[in-house]
Amino acid sequence: MDGQYTDLMAEIGAKARAAAAELAFASSERKAAALISAAHEVWERRQEIFDANVLDLDFAAQKGLSPAMIDRLRLDETRLRGIVDGLRAVAEQRDPVGRVLAEWDRPNGLHIQRVATPLGVVGVIYESRPNVTADAGALCLKAGNAVILRGGSESFHSSEAIHGCMIRGLQQAGLPEAAIQLVPTRERAMVEAMLKAVDYIDVIVPRGGKGLVGLVQREARVPVFAHLDGIxxxxxxxxxxxxxxxxxxxxxxxxxxxxxxxxxxxxxxxxxxxxxxxxxxxxxxxxxxxxxxxxxxxxxxxxxxxxxxxxxxxxxxxxxxxxxxxxxxxxxxxxxxxxxxxxxxxxxxxxxxxxxxxxxxxxxxxxxxxxxxxADGGEFGMGAEIGIATGKMHARGPVGAEQLCSFKYLVTGDGTIRG
Known part of the structure; x- marks a missing residue:
């Protein structure tokens, strides 16, 4: 792998780690404000997004993409309204971070709580559908995670335009811009760099066809939430x-x-x-x-x-x-x-x-x-989804904000010692 992409991954990853540390304790109000502001920006800048989408559709046609793939790529007012509604729905959801999942007292005098906590940094690798830029960014932010987005080459311009709206939302809410980063190149070498970025990324979510998902599942050294086929x-x-x-x-x-x-x-x-x-x-x-x-x-x-x-x-x-x-x-x-x-x-x-x-x-x-x-996170009331997971560990089905959390134990004593 070219050293320049390893270096770029390290730069993006370090920024994401720093942003994740800050997001872990960001208030619910600031996260919601960022998403509401991003939703407003998407609608206000819809013509800019449509113009970018035309460039992507032309590129996809030149590549000979199938009608189904081109349909996934295409944006119109109805689909853009869906993106706006999804951002607002996620903003309005209960903050999953800090939820007490279970608590109990022990005879030894300890009070124990299991509390939801962010995963850290999520990497999302996706094809065609530019709405994933907004969905993944929103869900990761809601769950207190930083996210690194690597969109498909065919959705490059559309994703970039939507990403700009997400960044504006972060700025207006006073949250770190590096909370939602978009890989700034079409080069596939960045996919390989992300799959090996164990020092920076905590989980990878692939969204796309069997070829992409199979590659990720075979090559990733980072844990993966994914489904290979939708049969x-x-x-x-x-x-x-x-x-x-x-x-x-x-x-x-x-x-x-x-x-x-x-x-x-x-x-x-x-x-x-x-x-x-x-x-x-x-x-x-x-x-x-x-x-x-x-x-x-x-x-x-x-x-x-x-x-x-x-x-x-x-x-x-x-x-x-x-x-x-x-x-x-x-x-x-x-x-x-x-x-x-x-x-x-x-x-x-x-x-x-x-x-x-x-x-x-x-x-x-x-x-x-x-x-x-x-079979969709939005239809399940999650506002949106970052993907569907068919594995048996951690997350299954639509992966929403709650599924993008792990947990930690908070243990309280009163000068308690173990005999």
Whole structure:
């Protein structure tokens, strides 16, 4: 790795460490003020942000990015309003730092508290979606963490414009500007530098495609919060309500195909299929979705033969795999084999069946009669999310401000000694 990037990482990292030390005891009021001010700046400077986004869209088109990736990159007034609303929502949340998670007294005379405390410095490496600049900056600040942001080369100008608004918010609240830093280069060598920056970064969060996340998980020496694939399943049980199932399946696949919460596989119980026919498949086909399947479902006009690896594939496109299963247990077995531990939804009016599905699957998010597209921190009431984590340690599901905290023990005695 080029020495200049090692030096740049050291410079950014040292500033982040110093800022994190100050943020650890920053008041809730100042952090909220910074975010409210940043939200105001984003809206006031929206034309500047749109102009920057046009440069990025042109760059993405020249690179030959897929329509789904370009959709992730594009900003309009609705999406910018979403960024503004997300900043304000995070500002209004309860400050997670200093929360007493548990407390107890010991017979030895000690009073012990477990208290939420910031992680320190968070590194976020992301592709395409410039809103991550605001979401990650806001959540890290709320949790008292400094953050180092390395956006994708295709979102460079948009991220830079949004970052400027975040810095203005910090300035107006009297907080250190180095609390939210954006890596000032497109060079991929900075990704490698961040992954090895154990002296400066406490956790890395990758947001992007399988290639990026896989690289981070393989190469990082810093701990990682991440999900590799969003292979989300929807299971239409024999006791599903037909109209609910039709709405949910269509939304789960087609609302936005390029996000990690998009459904990639539809499982249909044989009894549901016998009763209602191929209506769920036909709805998808009418909406322009390519349905890859096998066996009986291939008799539905317009479906195509699934390849062996289509079950367990993240399409991020208007494509879905579909399969008939014999009951909830076969659905569970399929998801265990092919799922990625992200999000699964069961469509059923049977409480016992739903409970079995929830009990026997261990994905980060399990839903009943709801679209997998709700797998999002904003929809969970977190204001925003820094990512979805499917690991088993520390954070799972949407990673919001509370999940960006660790804890420490505060122990009080009265001249207490150990015998």
């Amino acid at each position: 989300c399943h929807v299971y239409a049980d024999r006791d599903a309500d037909l109209e609910k199932a039709r709405r949910v399946v269509l939304n789960a696949k087609t609302r936005r195909t390029g996000i990690c919460g998009a459904a990639e596989c539809l499982l249909i119980d044989w009894q549901f299929y016998t009763k209602h026919g191929p209506v769920l498949i036909e709805d998808l086909l009418k909406a322009g979705v390519e349905v890859r399947t096998e066996g009986e479902l291939l008799k539905v006009p317009g479906t195509v033969q699934a390849a062996p690896d289509d079950f367990g594939r993240e399409f991020l496109d208007m494509i879905i795999a579909a399969k008939l299963v014999d009951g909830v247990d076969e659905a569970i077995a399929h998801i265990r084999r092919y799922g990625s531990g992200h999000t699964e939804s069961i469509l059923t009016e049977n409480d016992t069946t739903a409970a079995r599905f929830f009990e026997r699957l261990d994905s980060a998010i399990l839903m009943r009669n709801a679209s997998t597209q709700f």
